[in-house]
Structure formats: structure tokens, C-alpha cells
Amino acid sequence: MSAKNVGIMQRLGAAWGLVTGKRNIAEAVFGPASNAYKGAGMNRLLSDWIVSFLHIDDEIRGSARLLRLRARDLGRNNAYVKQFLVTTAVNVLGPHGIRLQAQVENNNGSLARDVNDRIEAAWDKWSLRPTRDGKLSRVRFEHLLLKAVARDGEVFVRMHRSFAGNEFRFALEAIDADMIDLNYTLAPGRGPEVRLGVEVNADGAPTAYYMWDRPERAAGVAPRTRIRIPADEIIHLYDPDRANQTRGVTWLTSIMFPLRQLQGYTEAELVAARIAAAKMGFFSRKTGEGGPTPDGEDVDTSSLQMEVNPGTFEILPDGYGLETWSPDHPNAAFPAFLKANLREIATGMSMSYNALANDLEGVNYSSLRSGMLVEREFWRSVQTFWIDAFLTPVYAEWLNMALLSGALKLGTRDFRKFLAVKWVPRGWAWVDPLKDVQASVAAIQAGLTSRTQVLAEQGMDFETVLAELEAEDKLADQYDVDISGPAGPSAPAAAAGSDAADAETAGTEADTAKAKKSTSSNGTNGNGNGHGIPAAIRRRFMPSNRVGG
Numbered sequence: 001m002s003a004k005n006v007g008i009m010q011r012l013g014a015a016w017g018l019v020t021g022k023r024n025i026a027e028a029v030f031g032p033a034s035n036a037y038k039g040a041g042m043n044r045l046l047s048d049w050i051v052s053f054l055h056i057d058d059e060i061r062g063s064a065r066l067l068r069l070r071a072r073d074l075g076r077n078n079a080y081v082k083q084f085l086v087t088t089a090v091n092v093l094g095p096h097g098i099r100l101q102a103q104v105e106n107n108n109g110s111l112a113r114d115v116n117d118r119i120e121a122a123w124d125k126w127s128l129r130p131t132r133d134g135k136l137s138r139v140r141f142e143h144l145l146l147k148a149v150a151r152d153g154e155v156f157v158r159m160h161r162s163f164a165g166n167e168f169r170f171a172l173e174a175i176d177a178d179m180i181d182l183n184y185t186l187a188p189g190r191g192p193e194v195r196l197g198v199e200v201n202a203d204g205a206p207t208a209y210y211m212w213d214r215p216e217r218a219a220g221v222a223p224r225t226r227i228r229i230p231a232d233e234i235i236h237l238y239d240p241d242r243a244n245q246t247r248g249v250t251w252l253t254s255i256m257f258p259l260r261q262l263q264g265y266t267e268a269e270l271v272a273a274r275i276a277a278a279k280m281g282f283f284s285r286k287t288g289e290g291g292p293t294p295d296g297e298d299v300d301t302s303s304l305q306m307e308v309n310p311g312t313f314e315i316l317p318d319g320y321g322l323e324t325w326s327p328d329h330p331n332a333a334f335p336a337f338l339k340a341n342l343r344e345i346a347t348g349m350s351m352s353y354n355a356l357a358n359d360l361e362g363v364n365y366s367s368l369r370s371g372m373l374v375e376r377e378f379w380r381s382v383q384t385f386w387i388d389a390f391l392t393p394v395y396a397e398w399l400n401m402a403l404l405s406g407a408l409k410l411g412t413r414d415f416r417k418f419l420a421v422k423w424v425p426r427g428w429a430w431v432d433p434l435k436d437v438q439a440s441v442a443a444i445q446a447g448l449t450s451r452t453q454v455l456a457e458q459g460m461d462f463e464t465v466l467a468e469l470e471a472e473d474k475l476a477d478q479y480d481v482d483i484s485g486p487a488g489p490s491a492p493a494a495a496a497g498s499d500a501a502d503a504e505t506a507g508t509e510a511d512t513a514k515a516k517k518s519t520s521s522n523g524t525n526g527n528g529n530g531h532g533i534p535a536a537i538r539r540r541f542m543p544s545n546r547v548g549g
Contacts (some may be wrong), residue, residue, distance in 0.1 A: 056242045057195055064249055065182060068152050071250040075151045078263060080342070080356060081252065084349050087356075088150050089143040091379040094426030094459065097127075097139035098383065098391060101461060103420040115410055119399075119418060122168070122408045126398060132160055132173040145174060145237060146386065152177045154238035154248030156209065157390070158229065159397050168408075170401035172394070175234075179211050181226055182247065195246040198236075199228070204244065206231040237389055255348035262341045272329035284321050350378040369431045376428060383425040391423055427459025 039046075052059065074081040100123050102116035127138035136144065148155040156175035163171040186194040192207065193200050199208040213225045238248025252259075316322060331337075339359070346356040352371035354360055360368075400415040402408035410418060430436035443449040452462040476483045 056245045057247070060245070060247050060249060061182065061185070061196060064153070064247060067250050067253060067256070068177065070256060071151050071153075071252045074252065074256070074259060078259060080259065080345065081151075083356060083358075084252075084351065085147045085150055087351065088379075088382070089146050091376075091428075092146060092382045092386060092425075093139065093142055095139075096426070097142055098387060098426070099424040100391075100395065101422040101424055102418070103422050104418050105420065115418070118408065118410065122402055123395075123398070126166065126168045126170070126402070129166065130170075130172055132163065132165065132171045134165065141172065141174070142386075142390070145390070146382075148174075148177070149237050149239070149248070150251045152248070153250040154236065156180060156211075157235040157237065157394075159233055159235065159394070161233075161397070161401055167405065168398065168402045169405040170398050175211065176215070177248075178216065180247075181210050181212060184210050184226065198246050199231075200246075206234075206236065209234050209236070235390060235393055239385060251349075255345045258341060258345055258348075262338070262345070266338070269330045269334055272327060276327045276329045284323050286319050286321060351375055365432050365435070372428075372431060380425075387423045387425070395419075395421060424456075424461055425459060427457050429458070 071081075075085055076082075100120055102119040104112045104115045104119070106112050129136075130138045131141055145155050145157065154177050156177070156179070158173040158175055160171045160173060162169050165171055181197040184194055184197045186192070194210065197210045198206050199210065201207050208231055209229050210226050211229055213227050216224070239251075241249065339353075339357070342357045343353045346353040349356065352375045354363055354368065354371060355375065396415065396419060399408070399418060403410065403413040403415050440449070440454045444451060444454065455462050455465060472483065
């Protein structure tokens, strides 16, 4: 804003103050002036910072559709957005999805294993084909939904009760965000209030959703019909940014512009590099020269060209010279510029730069671990969102229909008695397994963490691991194989001690039974594995520490 314009505004402000009692126009519109926050200043440096005072739903109504379409275009054509969407689904859900562990208890507080096993088996069976069209498994269906939430900002899932297509009488249907009429809004007073296609009650809770009867198609000519669907049939999946927000907005809003500009810049550099690799040249006629060729014919300047072959020299027409053109691309600063922009984009995606760009140059164990830990906290928060918003309500509805249909028999059809569950999301492998295992062992020994917590960070369950260890021991005992191995730094000494114990206890069955039950002072058996059978009664599966063993 020029000094002249500033002076005009000051004079207008003074005139406004005489009429209204306000000191200036800005105070009348924005409230009393304050210099406490520089971000709220009104000066030449911030004069182009345009903001709005709209309700969040009004902002969404004017922008959500275009944002969604642009996000979908980026998801199709931009490699980094494609990577973000795939990485989100893989890190939150994993290849096997978030696993269900039923936690129904007996009256004495112990787990009802038989009941829990039947619930989990029925859930796994339904999860093979839970959709209305029967095309997707539950894991693939959830991948589709989560990528839609990240790309489009929201997705709707319709629950079909009394569904005849499976024995559980329950199925799910994905509804694209475009199917819920974004422009349908009714103010309160003329009937139920409708916000962006969502009918709400006086408390703001959804009571119905208004959906088109068919998708919008370019070739469609017949008008579409709006259908009212009760809210108890719909799960609306979105992550609100503000209070009282009715519809979702794509997670890519903050990085759309830099992504688009970076994509255009990279494309321009690529074209320039292709031109530079071609090493083009131009024929130029020297001043005052030119004319016919030695045989008397005029030169056709429109067809001057040169075929380049190894070991050949071309003769130019008289009066013409060759000027080469070799642009220097890609620019030397291109890699650093690209990396700086990708760091900003990765930050807007809540991802580490190394994961988004697949760039591990200059990474060491400490820096990689630090970046991954921060990123994984974001994935864990999305896992919690997914469990609360999708899995918990779906499980309750499925359990009710499974009991009512008779596909799951638990002695009663009151599903509320069996809602106790634990969801086990996927974990992640260690950056450096040896260092991380050593750190976990030290933390457990110091009482700073538990085996349950350490296993949970990897997406495993302590009880499941104990059951697997017990099954391994039984199977090894059945085949008379010793699966015990070295137990840490003191393995040679432990192995030597176990070998001596083997010799001493190999005599009688009573000695063998005694050896099975004996444990060392640290809670492990003679072989040091804490759960195995002494090597006296087995063949060794692991290498022995004895010479010739």
C-alpha cells in the first residue's frame, strides 16, 4: 500500500470516528486495535494477507469440491501423493489389518477363552467378504476407506442389517463423498436443519444423510433424486479440524500449492534437460555472403539439416556457419532446491522426508530412528482414530446381527455382554534389531517397561507369544528336537553348564522329569531359553558349544 493510500485511509478513519465515535474503520470492523500480536498487525507487510470470518461449514461449501477434485488428480498423477496415500494405509493398517482380540471374562475375572475364540473365529470368517458386493475382504476394504479419507477428506460407510448375502446378515457399503449432496442446506425453522447434506438435531448430532440415488456421470441426462438415509445406518469417517465442522476436507490442503508448483518446475527442468542432451545447433548465414552452391543452384534454406554419424564431417553451404546451442540443465542447484521443497511437503503430510522421498543419503542410525519415532506417533494417532471411528461401531453392529442370525452362538443374544475387546494394530520393525533388543532387555530388567509394552510396539500380543512358545516346546518335544540356543553373552558358560547337567541327568526317567522342572536362579532352565526342555532328552537343533557336539 502506497503512502498516498495510507494517508487517504487515515483521513477516512478520522471522518468515521466523528460519526460513530470509533477511532478508525479498522477498529469498527475488527474491534479495538492491539499491538500485542504482530500477526494481527495491519501494515504494508501484511496488507495482502486476506482472511475470512466464515463459519467452517461455509468455507467447506465453497471449497471442498474443488479441493477434492484436485486432491484426486494429485493422487493419480503425483508420485509423492501416491506414496503418501499408500504409506498411510500400510502404516496404519498393515498387510493384515488391525486384529481383534475378544476380552470377555468369566465371573471370576479370568478370560473366557472358549467364548473369545468363537468370537474371533466368527469375526475372521465374516472379514473374508464383508462388503455388500462381496468383492473385497475387510482389510482391503479398510485400505480403500482410509486412502479415501486422506485424499478426499471423508468417506461414508453404510451398514446393511438383515443382509441376505451372508450368514451373519450384516454387510458394509462404501459411499463416495460426492454422493452426499454438499450443496443441500436448510436453515433451522423451516423444518430440520440440514448442513451440507447432513440433517442434524438441536444438539448438532446427525440424524440423517441426504444421498443421491446414483453417481453423477458425464453421459447422464436424467435428473438425480435425493434420498434420506437415517444416521444410524451411516458411519461418517472424517477428522475434523474445527469445532462444529460437518464435513471433512482433504488432508492435502496445506501442501497442494507447493506440490503443484514443484511438479511444474520439475517438468520444466526435465524438458530442459532433454533439450540439453540433444545438443542442438543453428545454421547462420554470414553477413554479405551466401548465394548459389558451386554447381550454380540456389540453397534451399528451409531444408538445411545435418545428419550426424560417427567419424564423418559435413560440408556447409557457402556463406553459412554452424552455431551450437547447449543449455546447462538440470541446474546445479536443482537437487538442493528439490530437497528443500520436499522437506516442506513432507512436514505438511506429517511424514519424514526420508520416507516420502525415498532418500536415505546421509542418514545414520540415530537420525533415522529419531525421524521414524516422530512419524510413527502420527501413525499411532491415526490408528486410534480408526479404531474409535470405524472398528468399534462396526464390531458392535456385526456382533448384534451375528447373534440374532444364529451364525454365532454364545448362550445369549444380548450382544452387550460380549463387547469387551482389544484391538491390536500393526507395529513396526526395529531400525537396528540388535541395539533395540538390547535396549528393550535392559529396560525390562530395570523395571522401566514390560514385555507386553515392548511387544505391543511391534504389533504383537504377549499372551499370543506365550501360547506360541508353549506350542513350539510341545512340538519340539514331540519330535525329540532341542530348539534351545545360546542365551546372551554368557551362552558358552550356560551351555557348558547345561552339558554337564545333561550328563548327570541322562540316567533315569526320574532324573529327566526333575531336570524338566528345574530352573536356574534367573528363571530359566538349564539351556537358558526360559521355556525349553533340557537338551538331555532331545537332539540338538541349534549348534552345540561342545567340540564335536
